[in-house]
Amino acid sequence: MNKPIYGVMAEFDNPSALVNAARAAREKGYRELDAYSPFPIEELSDALHLHKNKLPLLVLVGGIVGGTIGYALQYFVTVMYYPINVGGRPLHSWPAYIIITFEMTILFAALTAVFGLLGLCGLPMPYHPTFNVPRFAQASRNRFFLCIESTDPLFDHQKTCEFLETLDPREVSEVAH
Amino acid sequence: MADELQVIDSPESKKIIAPGYTFGTVTDQIASVVLTRKTPYVVIGTFAVAMGLLLIFLLAVALLFTKGLGVWGLRGPTMWAWDITNFVWWVGIGHAGTLISAILLLLNQQWRNSINRFAEAMTIFAVACAGMFPILHLGRPWLMYWLFPYPNTMGIEPNFRSPLVWDVFAVSTYATVSLLFWYVGMMPDLATLRDRSEHRALKVTYGILAMGWRGSAKHWAVYETASLLLAGLATPLVLSVHTVVSFDFTVGIVPGWHSTFFPPYFVAGAIYSGFAMVLALAIPLRSVYGLKGLITDKHLDNAAKVMMATGLIVGYSYIMEAFSAWYSGNVYEQAAMWNRMTGPYKYHYWVLIACNVIAPNALWFKKVRSNSVVLFIWSLIVLVGMWLERFVIIVASLAQDNLPSSWRVFEATRWDWATYLGTIGLFLFLFLLFIRLLPMISIFEVRTLLPQAKIKEDSRG
Numbered sequence: 001m002n003k004p005i006y007g008v009m010a011e012f013d014n015p016s017a018l019v020n021a022a023r024a025a026r027e028k029g030y031r032e033l034d035a036y037s038p039f040p041i042e043e044l045s046d047a048l049h050l051h052k053n054k055l056p057l058l059v060l061v062g063g064i065v066g067g068t069i070g071y072a073l074q075y076f077v078t079v080m081y082y083p084i085n086v087g088g089r090p091l092h093s094w095p096a097y098i099i100i101t102f103e104m105t106i107l108f109a110a111l112t113a114v115f116g117l118l119g120l121c122g123l124p125m126p127y128h129p130t131f132n133v134p135r136f137a138q139a140s141r142n143r144f145f146l147c148i149e150s151t152d153p154l155f156d157h158q159k160t161c162e163f164l165e166t167l168d169p170r171e172v173s174e175v176a177h
Numbered sequence: 178m179a180d181e182l183q184v185i186d187s188p189e190s191k192k193i194i195a196p197g198y199t200f201g202t203v204t205d206q207i208a209s210v211v212l213t214r215k216t217p218y219v220v221i222g223t224f225a226v227a228m229g230l231l232l233i234f235l236l237a238v239a240l241l242f243t244k245g246l247g248v249w250g251l252r253g254p255t256m257w258a259w260d261i262t263n264f265v266w267w268v269g270i271g272h273a274g275t276l277i278s279a280i281l282l283l284l285n286q287q288w289r290n291s292i293n294r295f296a297e298a299m300t301i302f303a304v305a306c307a308g309m310f311p312i313l314h315l316g317r318p319w320l321m322y323w324l325f326p327y328p329n330t331m332g333i334e335p336n337f338r339s340p341l342v343w344d345v346f347a348v349s350t351y352a353t354v355s356l357l358f359w360y361v362g363m364m365p366d367l368a369t370l371r372d373r374s375e376h377r378a379l380k381v382t383y384g385i386l387a388m389g390w391r392g393s394a395k396h397w398a399v400y401e402t403a404s405l406l407l408a409g410l411a412t413p414l415v416l417s418v419h420t421v422v423s424f425d426f427t428v429g430i431v432p433g434w435h436s437t438f439f440p441p442y443f444v445a446g447a448i449y450s451g452f453a454m455v456l457a458l459a460i461p462l463r464s465v466y467g468l469k470g471l472i473t474d475k476h477l478d479n480a481a482k483v484m485m486a487t488g489l490i491v492g493y494s495y496i497m498e499a500f501s502a503w504y505s506g507n508v509y510e511q512a513a514m515w516n517r518m519t520g521p522y523k524y525h526y527w528v529l530i531a532c533n534v535i536a537p538n539a540l541w542f543k544k545v546r547s548n549s550v551v552l553f554i555w556s557l558i559v560l561v562g563m564w565l566e567r568f569v570i571i572v573a574s575l576a577q578d579n580l581p582s583s584w585r586v587f588e589a590t591r592w593d594w595a596t597y598l599g600t601i602g603l604f605l606f607l608f609l610l611f612i613r614l615l616p617m618i619s620i621f622e623v624r625t626l627l628p629q630a631k632i633k634e635d636s637r638g
Binding site: 014015016019022034035036037038039040041042043044045048050051053055056059063073074077078081082084086093096097099100102103104106107109110111113114116117118120121123124125126127128130131136137138139140141142 | 199200201204205326332333334335336337338342343346347350353354357358360361365368369371372373384385388389390391392393394395396397398399400401402403406407410411413414417421424621622624625629630632633
């Protein structure tokens with residue numbers, strides 16, 4: 001019992017119970033908690049106040065960078081590095097640049113979205129303490145978990161377990177590090 | 178206050194999937210195709226055929242590399258023929274996958290959830306097949322990297338004013354973004370497979386692919402944002418890709434090509450043929466794997482409706498094409514159109530009209546849309562029709578260009594056939610491997626469709 005643990009985890013068999021439990025835990029004052037579900041639940045994000053993230057901003061920046069690189073590349077090549085004079089037409093033929101600028105915008109924005117997603121989620125992460133709970137394999141099937149982490153200032157092994165028991169879970173288990 | 182946010186106002190959509198499923202059963206049914214079920218003999222047989230065609234493809238490509246482009250029927254003035262036809266056909270087929278995964282996601286069409294995964298896979302494999310043709314058509318395919326701008330000792334760079342270079346960027350961006358979107362969409366399901374598989378090697382493999390996904394609410398929140406953003410990016414992208422493909426033609430001054438309505442016409446045609454391919458794959462798949470409860474008649478009905486709607490746009494485009502040729506007052510445009518209808522390619526032209534304009538009208542009838550065998554045949558008709566459309570646009574215009582003394586009727590060689598059939602083999606080969614190794618239906622998105630997924634508000638004090 002003296003060994004530090006990652007947290008305690010309650011298992012529920014339906015999404016409504018998980019959402020209600022998450023709300024109750026927030027109301028109780030717990031802040032270092034996470035819920036695990038086999039599909040995204042909008043109400044759960046509400047309950048845990050997860051609706052804001054930096055991804056849209058990152059993607060915007062990625063897109064702008066991509067577009068700028070696309071345009072600058074074409075400008076550099078067609079005007080400075082390798083100019084081709086076609087019947088005296090202007091070298092800076094911007095209408096012809098639009099498509100590649102657009103494609104590069106999308107490419108960079110999409111790459112930022114994917115790598116931003118991985119970065120913000122801290123993935124890839126081959127090991128996580130929650131995987132130590134044998135029942136947790138069901139989190140990708142049909143079970144719903146709420147984990148209150150030991151870093152929470154209100155965390156107390158005994159009391160937190162007792163609190164989780166009041167939420168009518170199927171099972172409460174300890175998450176080892 | 179907080180309670181007001183918790184209302185779900187998404188419309189109750191009925192009969193998207195059959196009743197009686199639970200989170201556990203949808204998971205097990207879809208995962209079992211990969212993990213436990215024996216591969217049906219039909220699938221093994223099809224795989225053998227695909228493998229055979231793939232070998233023919235390798236042979237055809239090897240011959241092309243050693244002998245050059247002359248093994249195809251390319252003779253002046255028809256220097257674009259089956260290769261570019263196949264390219265446009267395959268890229269077009271890919272478009273339905275992105276439409277289903279991105280545009281229908283943004284439109285909140287929940288029926289897409291059980292067909293988006295394999296439709297996206299179809300996109301990626303179709304784009305892979307499409308990419309073969311322009312590369313093989315280069316003459317010296319091993320120098321394909323010259324298409325990209327990179328610092329080189331020759332001191333030359335690609336011409337960014339050329340639609341062919343736009344195409345390189347459009348198609349490679351499309352392939353990359355589709356692949357990323359597909360992979361991101363699959364991460365939670367790969368985690369399911371990791372947790373469901375018994376064998377250690379499988380666990381490790383799917384574990385690596387799932388990148389440690391654990392269904393955390395924090396991750397799901399970012400994940401949902403990322404899906405929407407990717408869908409928002411993929412939507413203009415998919416429309417741009419076939420637009421750029423059509424620029425390959427419209428920017429040229431060849432009669433029958435040089436027209437401003439090509440982009441919407443091509444995009445509609447792409448979605449038309451793509452939905453035909455979705456149906457052609459979904460109908461046998463759901464019977465062979467017993468997935469009629471997940472890919473229901475409702476899905477086929479909806480896909481058939483989209484197919485018909487885009488088919489009607491394509492039909493309208495044919496009429497406009499003929500009209501604008503006539504109304505332009507340009508003798509070359511008129512001659513090119515007249516040649517298509519009455520010249521050496523008249524059979525191709527009228528068959529394509531029958532396939533693309535007349536045949537889809539059968540889909541007005543619910544009886545046709547609800548009969549999966551008929552629908553399967555119809556989708557093959559559309560695929561043939563759309564291939565012929567591209568063939569007629571490309572070959573009929575080039576073979577009878579502005580200079581009658583150089584006219585020549587195009588004749589395909591056996592290696593044209595071999596390369597084309599070979600890419601069908603490649604497509605089926607990749608697709609069947611996908612079916613065997615990865616979840617072909619998005620498990621987590623199907624779970625969200627179940628009535629149990631709705632949050633019941635309790636009366637908390």
